[in-house]
Amino acid sequence: MRIDEQAESLWIYDTAQGILLDQRPSLGFVSWPTSDNFLVHFVPASEQKRKIGIWSLRDRKVVGTIGVAIEDAFLSRAGGHMVVKESGAWSIWGIDLARKIADLPVDRVRRLVHFPGGNKWAALACGTIQEPHWEIRDLRTGRLLGEVSTKDINQISFSPDGRFCAIRFGDQPSTTAMMELPRATPLWNQTLPPGADLLFSADGETLYVYALTHSEMRAYESSTGTLRTTFVLPGDAKDLEPSVTKTTDGRFLLIHRSVGGMGPAPWWSKLPGVGRLLRRERNDTVLVLDMNRRRERFRLHGWNTSSSLLSDDGRTLVTAHFENDRRVLRCWDVDAWKPLHLPIGVPAGLGAVVVLLLWWRGRLAMVKNTAGG
Numbered sequence: 001m002r003i004d005e006q007a008e009s010l011w012i013y014d015t016a017q018g019i020l021l022d023q024r025p026s027l028g029f030v031s032w033p034t035s036d037n038f039l040v041h042f043v044p045a046s047e048q049k050r051k052i053g054i055w056s057l058r059d060r061k062v063v064g065t066i067g068v069a070i071e072d073a074f075l076s077r078a079g080g081h082m083v084v085k086e087s088g089a090w091s092i093w094g095i096d097l098a099r100k101i102a103d104l105p106v107d108r109v110r111r112l113v114h115f116p117g118g119n120k121w122a123a124l125a126c127g128t129i130q131e132p133h134w135e136i137r138d139l140r141t142g143r144l145l146g147e148v149s150t151k152d153i154n155q156i157s158f159s160p161d162g163r164f165c166a167i168r169f170g171d172q173p174s175t176t177a178m179m180e181l182p183r184a185t186p187l188w189n190q191t192l193p194p195g196a197d198l199l200f201s202a203d204g205e206t207l208y209v210y211a212l213t214h215s216e217m218r219a220y221e222s223s224t225g226t227l228r229t230t231f232v233l234p235g236d237a238k239d240l241e242p243s244v245t246k247t248t249d250g251r252f253l254l255i256h257r258s259v260g261g262m263g264p265a266p267w268w269s270k271l272p273g274v275g276r277l278l279r280r281e282r283n284d285t286v287l288v289l290d291m292n293r294r295r296e297r298f299r300l301h302g303w304n305t306s307s308s309l310l311s312d313d314g315r316t317l318v319t320a321h322f323e324n325d326r327r328v329l330r331c332w333d334v335d336a337w338k339p340l341h342l343p344i345g346v347p348a349g350l351g352a353v354v355v356l357l358l359w360w361r362g363r364l365a366m367v368k369n370t371a372g373g
Helices: 345-372
Strands: 003-004 007-015 017-027 037-042 050-056 061-065 069-074 081-086 089-094 099-104 109-114 121-127 134-138 144-149 155-159 164-169 172-182 185-192 195-199 206-211 216-221 227-233 242-245 251-255 285-290 295-301 306-312 316-323 326-333
Touching: 007 037, 017 037, 017 050, 037 069, 050 069, 081 121, 121 206, 144 185, 155 195, 164 195, 172 206, 195 242, 285 306, 285 316, 295 316
Parallel strands: none
Antiparallel strands: 003 007, 007 017, 037 050, 050 061, 069 081, 081 089, 089 099, 109 121, 121 134, 134 144, 155 164, 164 172, 172 185, 195 206, 206 216, 216 227, 242 251, 251 285, 285 295, 306 316, 316 326
């Protein structure tokens, strides 16, 4: 498939056979297709208006069209339902038969729509600016399931499976409230450091909270609020904010933080002959976390890493470094042992200690023999 914006056309191809299946007028996708069943796109209508066209990939034919003056539309992640705004009115539609399921109160729905429950329910931003709230509605019936007040909220995060909703209030300090969807049942509250950010694991069982000022990431059990583990992020508030990136499936987390200056010299660097062989570390740190298992899988510290990238399966880490005016790329097996950063310094230091001990022992033996002679 491809969109020709100048010609306002949509071409649909069978890539296995290389044949054109259909060509029709189009103004672009409602959202990039997330399902293998349907293509949902805007279709030109009369008088500068637009409607929505649905094309079945499975049956290779048009399912139908929706509306005549569509203002806005949101497609669920699973691709089975849409929330549509037409002529100021909001409604829920089923994609498979291009049929309207339910009308929504016009005076309540605002623009933002999320689908935390896949094809089960939608979270709609409703109310006024003074009294905002989220409504959780059943996509199959349009029935109201629960409400969440969003007044004075700084962040709201939904678990990927749609079971939980975490809300952060305030800044000095902030409070996180966990709710169970779709009824918006309160579960627990936690007081968090200022400016904390919220991330759910892929399975929704763990809520990760990290704050730049506290240089740590905490893992709470979503259902109970129990603190399960804490990951230390080197650095402090004076340093740059860490880069935090999820893999495509949301299971693995890549954290990269650059900290200025050199790390402290270890005590054994003061041994004779060791200090000049030692290569000082920089304090940049790269972490790979398994979010479902709540464990650290890989830590790279002191390699002067300028950027990093984690593969979608979370098994290969690619890092970029500046060394002797050259740019070097390295690939790491996340599941294997990390090579020593100081291939000369550490072994040489230990070796120097052994050599010095043998030398001193030899000297002592020589002195004794001389004295005895």
